Amino acid sequence: MKLYIKNMVCGRCELAIITELKKMKFTVISIVLGEVEIANNLDESQIKTLSKNLKIIGFELLDDKQNRTVERIKSLIIDIIHYKKELLKSNLSNYLTSDLGQDYSTLSKLFSKNEGLTIEHYFIAQKIELVKELLINNDMTLGQIAIQLNYSSTAHLSNQFKKTTGITPTQFKKLKVLIVKNDL
Structure with a gap:
């Protein structure tokens, strides 16, 4: 099962999420900024508990596609700036379009609507x-x-x-x- 989590910006965030998931006895398969794949399927009660526990430590479980897309854009940008500096020389709009499989103008409008600033300003x-x-x-x-x-x-x-x-x-x-x- 894939979980989408808001406010993950660094390796320490990943560790905090892994720790929280392990406390709840969930098995983490993979983790990248904004996304965690776990071996478990969660019922509604587990999702509510996880959501509450994540909020306590400054994160938010995302459940709609638009919010997940915006968080993915943010994660990709943070990843480029902090960990993949060689991609700073590439075209950001092409990179985002390629990774997310969506037209850049659609991504740009969605991001601006949700965040109140453009992708470029972010x-x-x-x-x-x-x-x-x-x-x-x-x-x-x-x-x-x-x-x-x-x-x-x-x-x-x-x-x-x-x-x-x-x-x-x-x-x-x-x-x-x-x-x-x-x-x-």
Whole structure:
């Protein structure tokens, strides 16, 4: 049986889901962001219990196809940005169309309707979140980050960062230093 789960964004999320399923004595066959296949068939009572348990830890069981498609789009984007950076050089719309087997304009309209922003804006926001993470936890220069995330230039990354966050990457790094000093 396949389960579709909202808010899975990383390996830690996968571990949390596996732990919850094992507590309920379900056998996990496979897991990827947003999807879990289990060996068990669940009755209505088990589904309600699982749904309640997942909500407690910040996840949501998805039951309709549109929500599953939107979550799959989000999972694919997160996967590209964090784990399959070589795909950053490919065309996002072609990749999503190929993986989901649906026309991009249909996917785009569905995503915008459900999320209140475009697929492109979500993609950019996720890239900028990774940029922030790299600026905080890494000694990479902005130029190195721009190359890693397939930006055409450091200036393009810097402009997109400022447009998204309201501050420049340099200002963000200074904020990080202030936060670290105040925590000590």
